[in-house]
Amino acid sequence: MSQRRTIVVVGASRGLGLALAKEYCARNWHVIATSRGRSEGLDKLRECYPSSLEIETVDIADGSSIRALARRLETVSLDALFVNAGICKANTLTPLEVDEKDFLDMMSTNALGPMRVVEALYYRVAEQGVIAIMSSELGSIVNCTGFWELYSSSKAALNMLMKAFSARHAGESRSLLLIAPGWVRTEMGGEQATLEIAESIPLVVDVVERSAGIPGLRFVNRHGEILPW
Template sequence: MEMTKTVLVIGASRGLGLALAEEYCRRGYQVIATVRKPSEALIRLQQAYPGTLEIEDNVDIVQLHEVRSLQQRLHARTLDVLFVNAGISRATEQTPLQVEEQDYWEMLLTNALSPMRVIELFHAQVTQQGVIAVMSSELGSITQSTGFWELYSSSKAALNMLMKAFAARHPHDPRALLLIAPGWVRTDMGTADAVLDVSESIPRVVDVVTQNEGKPGLRYMDRFGEILPW
């Protein structure tokens, strides 16, 4: 009998993270979803999938002690997928001269440093055939940059670099290491100007994760599984 697979989704209170949790529930995974504070939407999802969705409250990705506490609580769990989704956008239309320093530091901490800390802490709990995925962005590509949302873009480029460095430190790791760009999706963070609905993005993102199970190495990919230029 096939064993139920387990996914840990970091940052699932709303938007892309909530959609990830829902999609994995639909696909029959045991889902562990983290939030900074209680999410009514995630609670409703749990009611729809009792016994399938577990919610871990009070996990702020930028609070290292909270992430360490989560890892201690889950230390006996084996993960098939670790998906780090948490992220923020600040000062999207501003230049380096205009931005408030605190806004930029918070983006770097939330979008780049903190996701990698999660991966460092949970890496060993992911099965050797499993996948470690991080929500990146097409905007993180230096090659393709047009200057759009330049400060946010730089935080995603920093995430990509840190993930590349992590892969270099683990050259023989059998797990798939994925930086996934979901496209520009209509969420609170993506804004109403975005071109994609969540339903047009997240199922394809999960397909990409599934297709990369058992395929070692680092890849920067879009929602169709196409390789993106660094």
Template sequence: MPTTSDRRALVIGASRGLGLVLADELARRGWQVIATTRGSSGELEAKVRARDGRLTVESLEMTSPEQLAALRERLDGRPLDLLFVNAAIDRGNLPIGEVPTGMFTEVMVTNALSPLRVLEALRGAVVPGGTVAVMSSEQGSVSLNTEDGYELYKASKAALNQLMRSYATRYAGDGRTKLLIDPGHNRTELGGPDAPLVPEESVPAVVDVLEAQAGAPGLQFLDRHGETVPW
């Protein structure tokens, strides 16, 4: 197994919030990290300068198959020990009957379809025994959906979880660890200013889980403490 300094991670969606802190935390621990962003990010560039070559940036609009194919070509020859997809949008707290069709499509494409397209396109870059992980949410748990609100976002995360289950079933014998991660409710642009957690506290716990689960078989849906989240 490679040492930490030899391990390489690709974090999809790292311009801000949880993805930014995740990429930086991995680099802080000695990983070689490739972080993707849709456009320029002053925060990410500052992290790049601070990490002395352990953090590099690639451009990617995750919903674009053409950009995804181009990234795959650019990554040729750079095997990954961890592929982590962190990307989601929220378009407000509307009852599902009031959600416009275009909004529904946008959220589902970004939160459910595109992450799985990333995994399909880049799975060949992940080494045997490596980890494929996606940022999910307790909001995607059907059994825990006992409070009203944010119906579209919840549906998109439940769809993500189901698609990840299908992915894991299809590639059950590939020897890679597969994880859905619930980081908790964090103070980010998506989570809002009143969230009880901050990424600088929750994300190191997430990385602990990623490192502890490396090599584990099958698909798991885990929170930042490594506890199983009900489906």
């Protein structure tokens, strides 16, 4: 019997992150799922998959918390890392209207924090493994329509930071993915979103699993189709 694969899912307390943890557990992965504080959703999931799910704590907006997580996982070998954490504030406002703290919170949580996690855990991931971050179609500068412009800018910043990270690690064998899950009905996505979680997350996980052993960075949607930067 082959050894069970291991993944860390960062930002799994609810929504897409919790759905990712559930999907990986259902596929018999060993899942280390993180949340900033206690998550009722993760607690219930662990009751269903007690031998598959571990719960860790990290605040993605706190560099010291990320470094502490990396120390706790320093002996763990990963097949994949999926960073999902993100927030959306003031999505209908313009740069003139937004409160500076709301914008900086989005940049910290959506762009800087995820890349700090990638930096901290990169070498815990197997050389043929996958490092994925949940991005968005809204992070594409080419396809920008002005929708949710402040949130979009945080995802574009995330994409740029991941591109720079990839350039620093050119020639290495790990697969790097920025994945856009589509507009999904969650607390953040809102009721007007076009997809149910079940129409997105299983496809996202399929993309991650197919990407093992394919080196380099790709910006893709839930079907694995390349998106324009």
